[in-house]
Amino acid sequence: MKQQSQDHQEPVDVVIMAAGKGTRMKSSLPKVLHRLGGRALVSHVIDAAMAIGARNIVVVTGHGASDVEAALAGSAPGAHLRFARQVPQLGTGHALQQAAPLLPDDGTVVVLSGDVPLIGADTLRALVAQSVARRLALLTIRTNDPTGYGRILRARGPQYPDGDGDGEVQAIVEQKDATESQREIDEVYSGVMALPARLLKGWLTRLDNKNAQGEYYLTDVVGFATIDGVPVVAHRIDDAVQVAGVNTPAQLAALERALQRRRADALLEQGVRLADPTRIDVRGTLVCESDVEIDINCIFEGAVSLGAGVRVGAHCIVANARIETGAVIEPFTHIDGEKAGVTVGASSRVGPFARLRPGARLGPEVHIGNFVEVKNSTLGAGAKANHLAYLGDATVGARVNYGAGSITANYDGANKHRTVIGDDVHVGSNCVLVAPVTIGAGGTVGGGTTVSKSTAPGTLTIARARQISYADWQRPKKV
Ligand code: UD1
Numbered sequence: 001m002k003q004q005s006q007d008h009q010e011p012v013d014v015v016i017m018a019a020g021k022g023t024r025m026k027s028s029l030p031k032v033l034h035r036l037g038g039r040a041l042v043s044h045v046i047d048a049a050m051a052i053g054a055r056n057i058v059v060v061t062g063h064g065a066s067d068v069e070a071a072l073a074g075s076a077p078g079a080h081l082r083f084a085r086q087v088p089q090l091g092t093g094h095a096l097q098q099a100a101p102l103l104p105d106d107g108t109v110v111v112l113s114g115d116v117p118l119i120g121a122d123t124l125r126a127l128v129a130q131s132v133a134r135r136l137a138l139l140t141i142r143t144n145d146p147t148g149y150g151r152i153l154r155a156r157g158p159q160y161p162d163g164d165g166d167g168e169v170q171a172i173v174e175q176k177d178a179t180e181s182q183r184e185i186d187e188v189y190s191g192v193m194a195l196p197a198r199l200l201k202g203w204l205t206r207l208d209n210k211n212a213q214g215e216y217y218l219t220d221v222v223g224f225a226t227i228d229g230v231p232v233v234a235h236r237i238d239d240a241v242q243v244a245g246v247n248t249p250a251q252l253a254a255l256e257r258a259l260q261r262r263r264a265d266a267l268l269e270q271g272v273r274l275a276d277p278t279r280i281d282v283r284g285t286l287v288c289e290s291d292v293e294i295d296i297n298c299i300f301e302g303a304v305s306l307g308a309g310v311r312v313g314a315h316c317i318v319a320n321a322r323i324e325t326g327a328v329i330e331p332f333t334h335i336d337g338e339k340a341g342v343t344v345g346a347s348s349r350v351g352p353f354a355r356l357r358p359g360a361r362l363g364p365e366v367h368i369g370n371f372v373e374v375k376n377s378t379l380g381a382g383a384k385a386n387h388l389a390y391l392g393d394a395t396v397g398a399r400v401n402y403g404a405g406s407i408t409a410n411y412d413g414a415n416k417h418r419t420v421i422g423d424d425v426h427v428g429s430n431c432v433l434v435a436p437v438t439i440g441a442g443g444t445v446g447g448g449t450t451v452s453k454s455t456a457p458g459t460l461t462i463a464r465a466r467q468i469s470y471a472d473w474q475r476p477k478k479v
């Protein structure tokens, strides 16, 4: 009976250390708010914590605390997200001392770093499983370049032989405190551990800062476990990306490439045809139906969905948009729905060099051509604006042809007004539709017309100076 209750999985409480300054980023932005795949580093870590069903998530903040807290407020719906301030920052052990009062005694604590963003939920689950029955579980990895990391000291000599190297873990020694031979050890601590809260709390009271950096090292708890006879297990993984920390812009850029490559591989795996998996950036969620083709150098941001058979040409930016079945986005098109979203209807064609802004809603088979901007406007089935035009705050009917160079004058300097263009209207080139105004269905607006009064259905409207030709006019001559 006793054995059973010991092995039972306790609730998990996560601590994310995010108080450090990140000096080597050489940035005024707190390190954990730098973006990876379009989201703050620490947000990825919160995702991992949520994925393992954390009961509490405690983020230790210090450097830039109010910015970090403001950026994360409300970012973990359903989880219990709290902050523990650490001022000044006296080391990772000191960070955990600040979090400890927020950690219930009955849980398993998982310690994560806000600057190690790609830790996998499966890895964390496996680590937590290793910590049951009052054990300290460390996530470790072997690396060719252990510089800077805490080294794992094992029972059978620090330089455990290549191969199994299975001596019991006895302590972690930090780079700056390590002897020459300890620095040769290639098994390093990832910064992630899982352990029962009660053990952690006891050990935190025993930390001191008598070491090369004068810091309270969380890693000293490993030595206490050994002294107390608590088993220490090293859960060693091979996937360096999961434990890669971000300390410099170069590391951030390298990790961005690694993340993007993973996302590209996942898209390929599900059947998306990428012209080149090394030349796509997904900075949000990209959902693709079957037979989607994406040419090189496209960037997807926020929530984007591409329907079956959609083709996206080279060098497009698509953000917060739904592109429906069979639509084609030609090269160099910029689409950003921001909060309002953009919809491109089935079999529509947009671009090259088009711009769709928030609230652009294109029906099926709409054509938007080069240097056309559409904002907060609805276009009915088969409507076309093929060249050099602006549609803002407009309701455009089906089959409308909107001529080159025509614009809606939607803003009077203080307020925005709506333009309504009925079905089957033909707007010539270089027209100005001064809103609020309605062009009745089936009407025609002659090229160069400024429309300032609504027109009746089926009428031809022309408002421009009458053309005069002078037969006997002489060009000025150079004197
Ligand atoms: C730490 C580990 C080291 C491990 C490495 C893995 C210690 C003493 N060392 O070293 O064994 O190999 O991570 O990446 O734990 N932080 C705070 N408050 C502080 C200090 C740090 O919140 O007072 C946060 C940082 O913001 C960061 C994390 O803790 O998110 C790790 O701190 P960092 O200074 O980067 O530790 P390392 O020297 O990398």
Ligand code: CA
Pocket: 115, 245, 247
């Ligand atoms: Ca670090």
